[in-house]
Amino acid sequence: MSELDRLRHAMRVTERPGGAIDLAAVMRDGRRLRTRRRVAGAGVATLAAGLAGVVVAVVVGALPNDPGTVERPPPVAVAPAPPTDGPATPPDPSATMPPTTAARTEPPPSPLGEVIDSGVRHGADQRVYYLVRVSVPGEPRVSIGLAAGRRAPNGTLTTDILVNDVEGSDRSPGFHQIGYDEGGSAAPVPAFGYFVGPAHRITGTVDGRQVAARLARWSADKQVVIFWFDPADLAPGDRLDGITARDGSNRRL
Amino acid sequence: MGRGDAEFVEFARAASARLVHAAFLMTGDHHQAEDAAQTALVRTYASWSRIRDDDAYGYARRILVNHLVDGWRRPIREYPTEEVPEQRRGDVADEVATRRWLTAILGALSPRERAIIVLRYYFDLPEAQVARELAISVGTVKSTSSRALEKLRSTGPRTADNQEACR
Incomplete structure (x- = not known):
């Protein structure tokens, strides 16, 4: 038997019977994840249908002089319109949900302005960010959401995560939202968000470590600064403890 | 349900x-x-x-x-x-020895080499698919796989001999 044959044989005969997986926990967590993804999909659906419904928001200290501390509650808040001031209650994972068909029926995203190539690759796909139109019932000043998606070599866009405000104005100065990988995407999504203002540098803090974000200005409104964290610096899914923006004179915004 | x-x-x-x-x-x-x-x-x-x-x-x-x-x-x-995995089923000497050999031999590889070996020779995926799943080029799969197998060849006999000596 050659070394390779022996290796193949060894890898197979040492397999143990299943049993270590908690299937009840798998299905419970899977339902929660599916709910979050469906809610994100609802944000996309409003693009075409303008339907009233639920929206997703990952809210960060949004004022320019806010100390910039990022809270650690569940990042996805589901709020029936109109949204309340406090954090909304996460959806009941045991709630009856309609069949998941969104992935096949969602229209392709229609980016507003230029699509931003992050430089991160998933095989042949590019990790890209783009703004899309959203509709939030009772919130006429919220009209854009930021999407993390993948662009295939043929130009096809696939949205992985969409985040948008649920109240106020999507152009108010400061941080608006941060999208984190919740495990629902086929490819890891680096943390991302946008800041409105003259930011030249954005730095996140995680476990006492400072991590610099990469920036790009939105082609349709140069005050909107889209940022994301290189997955080598901040693993997708890891949450920030704080975030700050500084202008060209290194003044904190 | x-x-x-x-x-x-x-x-x-x-x-x-x-x-x-x-x-x-x-x-x-x-x-x-x-x-x-x-x-x-x-x-x-x-x-x-x-x-x-x-x-x-x-x-x-x-x-x-x-x-x-x-x-x-x-x-x-x-x-x-x-x-201690090696002692879990001590009455199955062959499996213990095989597991110990496998652990030693895979332990000599880098994480990427291990991933390539597992995808290629445990899941039996073709090189192109391994490349897609690890988001690397086919050339990298070939060269890394070759390097990993070379390590296995150099590590394997000595480890196996040690296993025999331990029995």
């Missing part, structure tokens, strides 16, 4: 052992392997209505590999354990 759920349970029961074992081969850590397989199954279940008619096992495997590859960039977590 709906039809979809019943199908998923059947799928998970059939696939979980291989997923856990693949993760163990890639990490050398039973707890990490179980966590990774559980994560892969959670994400698979979340997408079940979309993928159950396609290649659900391939989907779960890709999630597993992505999750582990992502984990290479994170600080290593250590799990206290009272279980």
Whole structure:
């Protein structure tokens, strides 16, 4: 038997019977994840249908002089319109949900302005960010959401995560939202968000470590600064403890 | 339980052992392997209505590999354990020796080499598919695979001899 044959044989005969997986926990967590993804999909659906419904928001200290501390509650808040001031209650994972068909029926995203190539690759796909139109019932000043998606070599866009405000104005100065990988995407999504203002540098803090974000200005409104964290610096899914923006004179915004 | 759920349970029961074992081969850590397989199954279940008619096992495997590859960039977590795998089934001497040989031989490889070896020779995937799943070029798969096999050849006999000497 050659070394390779022996290796193949060894890898197979040492397999143990299943049993270590908690299937009840798998299905419970899977339902929660599916709910979050469906809610994100609802944000996309409003693009075409303008339907009233639920929206997703990952809210960060949004004022320019806010100390910039990022809270650690569940990042996805589901709020029936109109949204309340406090954090909304996460959806009941045991709630009856309609069949998941969104992935096949969602229209392709229609980016507003230029699509931003992050430089991160998933095989042949590019990790890209783009703004899309959203509709939030009772919130006429919220009209854009930021999407993390993948662009295939043929130009096809696939949205992985969409985040948008649920109240106020999507152009108010400061941080608006941060999208984190919740495990629902086929490819890891680096943390991302946008800041409105003259930011030249954005730095996140995680476990006492400072991590610099990469920036790009939105082609349709140069005050909107889209940022994301290189997955080598901040693993997708890891949450920030704080975030700050500084202008060209290194003044904190 | 709906039809979809019943199908998923059947799928998970059939696939979980291989997923856990693949993760163990890639990490050398039973707890990490179980966590990774559980994560892969959670994400698979979340997408079940979309993928159950396609290649659900391939989907779960890709999630597993992505999750582990992502984990290479994170600080290593250590799990206290009272279980010493080599002593778990001490009455099965051959399996103990094989497992010990396998652990030693895979332990000599880098995480990427381990992943390539597992995808190529445990899952029997062609090089092009290994490249797609690890987001690397086919050339990298070929060269890394070749280097890993060279390490196996150089490590294998000596380790095997040691195993014989230990008996």
